[in-house]
Amino acid sequence: MKLLVYLVAVLGGAALSMEGAIAGELGKTVGKLESSYYIFIMGTLILGLTTLFAGKGDLPYVLKAPKWNLTGGLLGTVYLTILVISIPFIGIGVSMVAVIVGQMITSMIIEHFGWLGSSKIKINKERVIAIVCMGIALVLIF
Structure with a gap:
């Protein structure tokens, strides 16, 4: 499921x-x-x-x-x-990767603090690495 x-x-x-x-x-x-x-x-x-x-x-x-x-x-x-x-101006790929990076960063902050009714999920090393990788992807796709 x-x-x-x-x-x-x-x-x-x-x-x-x-x-x-x-x-x-x-x-x-x-x-x-x-x-x-x-x-x-x-x-x-x-x-x-x-x-x-x-x-x-x-x-x-x-x-x-x-x-x-x-x-x-x-x-x-x-x-x-x-x-x-x-x-x-910047294309679909760059726009969507930028949106995803923004979503990932914001969602991790929201979950870390349990804001907006979400479950608390602490920011950990793996999540930070994922953000760094997406940031690299954004630079590379640009």
């Missing part, structure tokens, strides 16, 4: 690279912010329909949730818009 989750996560990463490339190209034509806006509109429509027919959660809870829980929408918008802007 764990291997399946890893594979699905890799597919998610592949989808993000494709989305970034597509959004970057669309941004050349319609504008960078307009490209991000279009992608979020389409995502909202598709996810809205999916939630309507297959959702099993408690969407009205959003009104009662702690406000910091709602910042994910802002962060997703920042992430996608940065990709739309950066990909035409």
Whole structure:
């Protein structure tokens, strides 16, 4: 089961690279912010329909949730818009590796301190080596 989750996560990463490339190209034509806006509109429509027919959660809870829980929408918008802007300048590979390095560093800090409801996982030598290797990969791919 764990291997399946890893594979699905890799597919998610592949989808993000494709989305970034597509959004970057669309941004050349319609504008960078307009490209991000279009992608979020389409995502909202598709996810809205999916939630309507297959959702099993408690969407009205959003009104009662702690406000910091709602910042994910802002962060997703920042992430996608940065990709739309950066990909035409530095390419998909460099943009995605830079994003992954940022994700790895931030996720390790969050887990180390147990912030944002995450389990505490201490930073260790292996994790630091992984960050160094990704930093080297970023330099080499650039």
